[in-house]
Amino acid sequence: MFTDIHSHFVYGVDDGARTEEMMYAMLDLAVKDGIDRLVSTPHVTPGLKRFDVDLYERHFEKAVAYCRDRGYGIELSQGAELLYTPAADRFIIEEKIKTMDESDYVLVEFSTNAALSVMEHAIDLLECSGYQPIVAHMERYACLFRPGSVEKLDAAHDIMWQVNAETIVEKQGFIHGRVINGWLKNHTVDFIACDAHDTKHRTFRMKQAHKILAEKYGQDYADKLTGAAE
Numbered sequence: 001m002f003t004d005i006h007s008h009f010v011y012g013v014d015d016g017a018r019t020e021e022m023m024y025a026m027l028d029l030a031v032k033d034g035i036d037r038l039v040s041t042p043h044v045t046p047g048l049k050r051f052d053v054d055l056y057e058r059h060f061e062k063a064v065a066y067c068r069d070r071g072y073g074i075e076l077s078q079g080a081e082l083l084y085t086p087a088a089d090r091f092i093i094e095e096k097i098k099t100m101d102e103s104d105y106v107l108v109e110f111s112t113n114a115a116l117s118v119m120e121h122a123i124d125l126l127e128c129s130g131y132q133p134i135v136a137h138m139e140r141y142a143c144l145f146r147p148g149s150v151e152k153l154d155a156a157h158d159i160m161w162q163v164n165a166e167t168i169v170e171k172q173g174f175i176h177g178r179v180i181n182g183w184l185k186n187h188t189v190d191f192i193a194c195d196a197h198d199t200k201h202r203t204f205r206m207k208q209a210h211k212i213l214a215e216k217y218g219q220d221y222a223d224k225l226t227g228a229a230e
């Protein structure tokens with residue numbers, strides 16, 4: 001059974017599930033994929049769009065009730081995927097960031113062309129404010145593909161790194177694939193997560209990813225990456 005720390009199944013709050021029915025269908029798929037712990041991480045975009053906390057809470061509770069009624073043994077918890085924007089600084093300093101399941105962990109994403117210095121500033125600020133950053137889908141950021149970038153950040157900060165299951169399952173370009181393979185070989189990556197947004201194109205692929213990871217990098221690391229070890 002797996003833990004998925006990155007998911008957009010709560011409907012009507014971001015670009016994830018659009019309807020209540022789609023949310024329920026996504027939960028069915030998560031259970032089918034062997035996920036027994038699933039963190040809801042809707043996009044939070046400081047300064048760009050107001051996040052409706054009440055709506056989120058209401059829809060999240062519907063998801064919990066659905067799983068209970070169905071007899072699913074899946075544990076749902078709340079989190080957020082923070083898009084780092086200039087306006088995010090104030091929210092971080094004022095400690096108004098939604099963490100994962102009331103821990104210190106914050107799932108943070110950047111624009112794909114973010115400079116390494118911007119990423120480092122955000123990570124620094126998060127750490128200084130008592131948060132533990134998890135960088136969402138690290139394979140999306142061009143700056144991390146420059147040799148030594150990840151090592152530089154890792155040397156100075158206590159960062160955790162997440163890669164999407166889809167990236168493991170789908171064939172990657174030669175250079176891209178080689179760098180990602182290096183991160184996995186060195187055990188730089190801490191989490192594989194599905195980042196599911198729907199039931200078709202961006203869905204749950206943990207079982208598939210786990211199988212590939214176990215074959216390529218060993219059972220223990222595959223279990224650790226997917227929460228199967230816990």
Ligand SMILES: [Fe+2]
Nearest residue numbers: 006008081195
């Ligand atoms: Fe996401």
